[in-house]
Amino acid sequence: MDVVELSRGEAMRLLASAPFGRVVFTRNAMPAVRPVNHIVDTDDFVVIRTRLASRLTSAVRADAEMVVAYEADDIDPIGHLGWSVVVTGIARQVTDPERIARYERLLQPWVEGVRDSVIAIEPTLVTGLRLAHSAERSA
Amino acid sequence: MDVVELSRGEAMRLLASAPFGRVVFTRNAMPAVRPVNHIVDTDDFVVIRTRLASRLTSAVRADAEMVVAYEADDIDPIGHLGWSVVVTGIARQVTDPERIARYERLLQPWVEGVRDSVIAIEPTLVTGLRLAHSAERSA
Numbered sequence: 001m002d003v004v005e006l007s008r009g010e011a012m013r014l015l016a017s018a019p020f021g022r023v024v025f026t027r028n029a030m031p032a033v034r035p036v037n038h039i040v041d042t043d044d045f046v047v048i049r050t051r052l053a054s055r056l057t058s059a060v061r062a063d064a065e066m067v068v069a070y071e072a073d074d075i076d077p078i079g080h081l082g083w084s085v086v087v088t089g090i091a092r093q094v095t096d097p098e099r100i101a102r103y104e105r106l107l108q109p110w111v112e113g114v115r116d117s118v119i120a121i122e123p124t125l126v127t128g129l130r131l132a133h134s135a136e137r138s139a
Numbered sequence: 140m141d142v143v144e145l146s147r148g149e150a151m152r153l154l155a156s157a158p159f160g161r162v163v164f165t166r167n168a169m170p171a172v173r174p175v176n177h178i179v180d181t182d183d184f185v186v187i188r189t190r191l192a193s194r195l196t197s198a199v200r201a202d203a204e205m206v207v208a209y210e211a212d213d214i215d216p217i218g219h220l221g222w223s224v225v226v227t228g229i230a231r232q233v234t235d236p237e238r239i240a241r242y243e244r245l246l247q248p249w250v251e252g253v254r255d256s257v258i259a260i261e262p263t264l265v266t267g268l269r270l271a272h273s274a275e276r277s278a
Contacts, residue, residue, distance in 0.1 A: 003250055024172045031206065077159055084173065111141070111142055
């Protein structure tokens with residue numbers, strides 16, 4: 001098995017195709033991670049909106065320039081083939097009412113009944129890898 | 140859809156059943172995340188060993204008391220049902236030759252050809268959640 005690096009374009013396309021991912025942030029100086037669903041906006045911003053993000057929301061509010069990572073993957077545990085993409089950048093709470101309304105239409109939270117915030121992650125650093133059979137290396 | 144908290148025992152059993160997860164750590168003051176395969180040892184330590192952990196290995200070497208998080212999940216993106224578990228604790232490079240040999244037998248890296256290290260994550264904090272239909276709340 002080999003690891004093949006993905007281009008930024010391939011990585012963003014795969015992330016956009018994924019139904020959910022995991023947001024990674026620092027909370028009380030500890031690494032934190034939780035699954036959320038997302039959309040990738042036309043400007044490649046990763047937008048999340050769920051109850052699961054509530055702790056992240058507090059953290060983003062407390063520090064407007066918080067850097068987070070967002071990861072999605074699709075890996076076959078039997079064949080050990082698949083991909084993983086990580087976007088790293090500043091997460092900001094969306095405050096513009098028109099953008100909030102638009103994202104609330106496009107992105108339905110999986111967990112009901114709790115007020116949530118809309119957070120947009122700037123795609124400053126985009127990395128991706130594909131696990132491929134060694135023979136594909138030269139392809 | 141509701142979020143149901145898992146007990147530590149349930150969470151560790153689910154994590155042990157998962158073929159892989161994602162290790163979350165801080166690198167150059169930035170959140171970092173990458174998929175790896177793992178085993179859960181009898182003492183609930185999460186053990187990882189892959190080329191994907193090489194950046195983590197450098198970080199662990201530089202700071203013997205580095206705290207990491209390890210996440211695994213199994214979520215159906217259609218039905219929005221499933222679970223996620225996060226273990227948070229100190230990650231240490233395993234240096235005892237007998238333990239290394241044992242883990243090298245039990246845990247085969249998915250990516251070939253690169254010298255790796257064995258890292259054990261102490262399960263100090265274990266959290267888990269299950270996404271369940273609202274009707275299951277009272278079950």
